[in-house]
Amino acid sequence: MDSIPVKAAAVNQVDSTDSAPANQQVLDLLQSIQQNQQRLEQRLGELERNQGGASQSGDATAHHDTLPSTAHDETFVGAIDQGTTSSRFLIFNKEGEPVASHQIEFKQIYPHPGWHEHDPEEIVTSVQLCMDEAVKLFKRRGYSRDSIKAIGITNQRETTVVWDKNTGEPLYNAIVWTDTRSAALVRELKTRSGADKLQDKCGLPLSTYPSVSKLLWMLENVDKVKQAYENGTLAFGTIDAWLVYKLNGGPQGRDGGVFVSEPTNASRTMFMNLETLDYDNSLIDFFGLKRDNIRLPNIIRSSDAEAYGSIASGSLTGVSITGCLGDQSAALVGQKGFTPGLAKNTYGTGCFLLYNVGEKPVISKHGLLATVAFNFDGKPIYALEGSIAVAGQGIKFLQNNLGLISSSAEINDLAASVEDNGGCIFVTAFSGLFAPYWIDDVRGSILGITQYTQKGHVARATLEATCYQTKAILNAMEKDSGKALTELAVDGGMSNSDLCMQTQADLIGIPVIRPKMRETTALGAAIAAGFAVGVWKSFDELKELNRVGSTTLEPKMPAEKSAEMFERWEKAVKTCSGFV
Ligand SMILES: Nc1ncnc2c1ncn2[C@@H]1O[C@H](COP(=O)(O)OP(=O)(O)O)[C@@H](O)[C@H]1O
Numbered sequence: 001m002d003s004i005p006v007k008a009a010a011v012n013q014v015d016s017t018d019s020a021p022a023n024q025q026v027l028d029l030l031q032s033i034q035q036n037q038q039r040l041e042q043r044l045g046e047l048e049r050n051q052g053g054a055s056q057s058g059d060a061t062a063h064h065d066t067l068p069s070t071a072h073d074e075t076f077v078g079a080i081d082q083g084t085t086s087s088r089f090l091i092f093n094k095e096g097e098p099v100a101s102h103q104i105e106f107k108q109i110y111p112h113p114g115w116h117e118h119d120p121e122e123i124v125t126s127v128q129l130c131m132d133e134a135v136k137l138f139k140r141r142g143y144s145r146d147s148i149k150a151i152g153i154t155n156q157r158e159t160t161v162v163w164d165k166n167t168g169e170p171l172y173n174a175i176v177w178t179d180t181r182s183a184a185l186v187r188e189l190k191t192r193s194g195a196d197k198l199q200d201k202c203g204l205p206l207s208t209y210p211s212v213s214k215l216l217w218m219l220e221n222v223d224k225v226k227q228a229y230e231n232g233t234l235a236f237g238t239i240d241a242w243l244v245y246k247l248n249g250g251p252q253g254r255d256g257g258v259f260v261s262e263p264t265n266a267s268r269t270m271f272m273n274l275e276t277l278d279y280d281n282s283l284i285d286f287f288g289l290k291r292d293n294i295r296l297p298n299i300i301r302s303s304d305a306e307a308y309g310s311i312a313s314g315s316l317t318g319v320s321i322t323g324c325l326g327d328q329s330a331a332l333v334g335q336k337g338f339t340p341g342l343a344k345n346t347y348g349t350g351c352f353l354l355y356n357v358g359e360k361p362v363i364s365k366h367g368l369l370a371t372v373a374f375n376f377d378g379k380p381i382y383a384l385e386g387s388i389a390v391a392g393q394g395i396k397f398l399q400n401n402l403g404l405i406s407s408s409a410e411i412n413d414l415a416a417s418v419e420d421n422g423g424c425i426f427v428t429a430f431s432g433l434f435a436p437y438w439i440d441d442v443r444g445s446i447l448g449i450t451q452y453t454q455k456g457h458v459a460r461a462t463l464e465a466t467c468y469q470t471k472a473i474l475n476a477m478e479k480d481s482g483k484a485l486t487e488l489a490v491d492g493g494m495s496n497s498d499l500c501m502q503t504q505a506d507l508i509g510i511p512v513i514r515p516k517m518r519e520t521t522a523l524g525a526a527i528a529a530g531f532a533v534g535v536w537k538s539f540d541e542l543k544e545l546n547r548v549g550s551t552t553l554e555p556k557m558p559a560e561k562s563a564e565m566f567e568r569w570e571k572a573v574k575t576c577s578g579f580v
């Protein structure tokens, strides 16, 4: 919203000391104009605060009710958050407060049951548009574009893009992390010798989830991809690599294209060795790929002032990209989970619990993943991860497929219209079940339906499904780490639901802490970028960021009741396993 020019000059020209009583009317009129002007400006301020840089579409998850009182010559860091359902760009000040943002939902492509694609070009254009719109808003608020010192990127992980290294042309739609088309291929891989040793090296179990299975499917099924592989022009990357490449200008960028990734993303391909933080030929061999035929992005640090290049076009042309993190690692950083023992759970499209385990990876024996939390300075920090494939996606299903609600936020009223789940359990296994179960022959199933079941029960069961899986993950984490969490930091779109977060606290029996500013994923990317250019210099400096105004949800349900609910969930999982 542009500010209305203040017409103060005419008012100021009236010198009230000269005024004869006959002029009183004029003075009163001028005073009333001045008061109106002030009211108008106040109202404008309010409107902008309410807009708060909020999203332009769908589920606005911006929570910036107050406009930070920052001096306009401050330093800012931009953050691109390229998620599964939307792209956003946020501009943060040094206090970690977003001062402007823009969000766009983009097309979800479901060509067949179990298939899920994105258009790689649309991903890039949505990001560019978000940057341009957020910068417009930023400038309208009186800030200078030159005060944006660096840009960080955070992104949906595992989603796989392949393109021609010479032309920059995508060779197929991006195959999204949720996609299960490679199930048969994965079953075959599991029978190969050495399959049981993979996780020790790369941290992930064989499943349809990591990027490699998506790449192998394309190599088997898409002629253009096969051909590029044979010609040695096949570039493969996760969304971070694709975005950095395109934002730098593609093949016209520096050195014929900036082609980099970093460990929190590269570790999700199954090609990266967790200890060396580099591609491991034994992993690549296992998958039957020829290293020379495939161009893999260089793995660099998550925070780097030079190597990520800079924005080649649009309103931020010339601004350097200096940090990058997969979205779940970024959320851990944004929640300031820098020390071992800290954990966060992000309820987005899926839901991902990351637990900082320190300087050595922990290979799970109980269905969790080992992953890189961040690598800012060459000393990587690792995390144990519990990945849930369907969280907010279940809510979107009720909205888009069943028409039970018309916006995500409505699920809360619908779920609150009933007292409990009425015996209903929704195993939201649209992509099979991920951690800690890793069952790929199960599909979404609603159990326990009777004549008594109402829409509200299904809504409640949808929210509860993520909470049960979180409980199962925490149980596994406790077994792997030998420690129990004492509280759980949460964020992500679905954490907006009080009912869901209360259910979560009830089921896990520990407090759930939700920050006021929930764009922690973007904040994490900004931190990675800001570190590289000295906006922040130490973890200590970040302690106070986003601390004020958090909500704590204490467990209220009797332990026996929550144990009984969880037992029913586990029974439901067993009941529908093996269905496919
Ligand atoms: N008020 C709300 N209550 C419950 N769920 C919500 C609410 N607002 C958004 N969501 C859910 O949050 C998800 C989006 O969260 P977000 O963190 O933006 O995810 P992503 O990064 O995966 O795109 C959507 O699936 C949506 O259903």
Ligand SMILES: O=P(O)(O)OC[C@H](O)CO
Pocket: 083, 084, 085, 155, 156, 157, 158, 177, 326, 327, 328, 347, 348, 349, 350, 351
């Ligand atoms: O889109 P989100 O936020 O659910 O995150 C996607 C994950 O990175 C997939 O591993």
